[in-house]
Amino acid sequence: MSKDKFTFQTNIIHNAQSVDRQTGAVSVPIHHATTFHQDDFDQFGKYDYSRSGNPTREALEEAIANLEEGVKGFAFSSGMAAISTAFMTLSKGDHVLVSEDVYGGTYRMITEVLSRFGIDHSFVDMTDLHQVATNIRSNTKVIYMETPSNPLLKITDIEAVVKLAKANGCWTFLDNTFMTPLLQKPLKLGVDLVLHSATKFLAGHSDVLAGLAIAGNEAIAEKIGFLQNSFGAVLGVQDCWLLMRGIKTLHVRLKESSESAYKIARFLENNRHVEQVNYPGFSYHPGFETQVRQAEGPGAVLSFRLKGEEEVRTLLEHVKIPVFAVSLGAVESILSYPAKMSHASMPPAEREKRGITDGLLRLSVGLENPEDLIKDLGDGLAKIKEVREYHDKAAGSI
Numbered sequence: 001m002s003k004d005k006f007t008f009q010t011n012i013i014h015n016a017q018s019v020d021r022q023t024g025a026v027s028v029p030i031h032h033a034t035t036f037h038q039d040d041f042d043q044f045g046k047y048d049y050s051r052s053g054n055p056t057r058e059a060l061e062e063a064i065a066n067l068e069e070g071v072k073g074f075a076f077s078s079g080m081a082a083i084s085t086a087f088m089t090l091s092k093g094d095h096v097l098v099s100e101d102v103y104g105g106t107y108r109m110i111t112e113v114l115s116r117f118g119i120d121h122s123f124v125d126m127t128d129l130h131q132v133a134t135n136i137r138s139n140t141k142v143i144y145m146e147t148p149s150n151p152l153l154k155i156t157d158i159e160a161v162v163k164l165a166k167a168n169g170c171w172t173f174l175d176n177t178f179m180t181p182l183l184q185k186p187l188k189l190g191v192d193l194v195l196h197s198a199t200k201f202l203a204g205h206s207d208v209l210a211g212l213a214i215a216g217n218e219a220i221a222e223k224i225g226f227l228q229n230s231f232g233a234v235l236g237v238q239d240c241w242l243l244m245r246g247i248k249t250l251h252v253r254l255k256e257s258s259e260s261a262y263k264i265a266r267f268l269e270n271n272r273h274v275e276q277v278n279y280p281g282f283s284y285h286p287g288f289e290t291q292v293r294q295a296e297g298p299g300a301v302l303s304f305r306l307k308g309e310e311e312v313r314t315l316l317e318h319v320k321i322p323v324f325a326v327s328l329g330a331v332e333s334i335l336s337y338p339a340k341m342s343h344a345s346m347p348p349a350e351r352e353k354r355g356i357t358d359g360l361l362r363l364s365v366g367l368e369n370p371e372d373l374i375k376d377l378g379d380g381l382a383k384i385k386e387v388r389e390y391h392d393k394a395a396g397s398i
């Protein structure tokens with residue numbers, strides 16, 4: 001029976017890579033070899049040098065291509081290596097249109113590196129199709145999406161942007177880190193290239209730095225393959241193996257974390273210290289209908305707004321469970337402060353304009369018991385009141 005008769009949950013475990021064809025091993029062998037003996041100088045074998053191709057990396061690349069339903073996968077040493085390599089498809093004089101609340105590292109790459117090579121950019125609110133349409137120029141080659149966006153969880157209508165791109169002869173790239181192919185398959189919606197920081201949900205344990213690119217058609221697959229070998233930021237074999245192991249539990253991890261995220265988001269929206277909760281699982285979220293149409297769920301990341309920096313400080317001082325760190329998509333819940341972390345490379349005025357204010361926190365929900373997390377966050381938020389009363393009292397007694 002063909003494997004595509006089965007569901008994602010089964011395919012993630014039983015795929016072409018699940019049994020080593022040579023030995024029957026149920027875990028992909030790690031091939032450390034950097035070079036491969038050739039029997040004949042007229043005809044090289046499948047592998048010659050590990051930057052160009054390695055059997056362990058190939059197993060991972062085939063697995064992710066299969067899960068994203070693309071034509072070819074490519075593994076890189078980090079998400080930024082994958083994203084930067086993808087941007088190398090552009091040439092001097094080209095223009096790229098980008099989601100305005102794009103990942104901070106991508107923002108830095110576009111504004112501080114690509115600009116030096118004569119590659120121009122415009123940031124737009126990708127949720128506003130009119131803005132997208134009116135900002136496409138004759139030299140626009142790529143429309144770059146991130147949905148849900150980071151850290152505001154805004155939803156872009158993928159099919160609508162793809163339609164605009166195709167009508168204008170542009171490629172579409174999409175950073176699928178927050179959703180993974182379990183929840184969203186952009187290539188099926190016509191996107192040309194999917195990118196991942198596999199460091200996050202795909203690897204899932206805060207112990208592997210990795211990036212992936214998956215091509216939706218042969219034309220772009222050929223370009224990315226050439227650039228992967230030319231630029232050379234490939235993923236090492238140990239990390240390929242760790243990433244494949246992480247992917248095997250993606251379904252169970254993300255399903256559980258998403259359910260907990262929903263409960264926590266509900267709790268937060270009812271807490272009086274929380275001014276706003278951004279979570280695409282709420283029916284009043286402006287992108288809710290689009291999200292329901294194009295994805296299988298809202299995911300396990302949410303953000304919420306407190307009054308300001310002082311309130312954020314109080315909460316962070318008192319919560320015990322989530323780690324306070326950059327990154328997301330791990331077994332442990334991670335609370336981060338975009339203004340000072342992921343978006344620190346964005347000028348403050350740009351940040352504020354995008355809604356990434358000093359009171360905004362992002363929570364990536366892990367695998368802890370959700371009731372424990374709710375209690376912990378509730379206790380931390382309650383301290384905001386105590387601290388404020390203490391300050392008010394101190395001010396009153398002067």
Ligand SMILES: *Cc1c(COP(=O)(O)O)cnc(C)c1O
Binds near residue numbers: 079081177209211
């Ligand atoms: C972390 C992240 C990246 C960058 O990936 P690295 O693996 O850290 O290089 C890109 N996009 C998103 C959405 C991310 O969260």
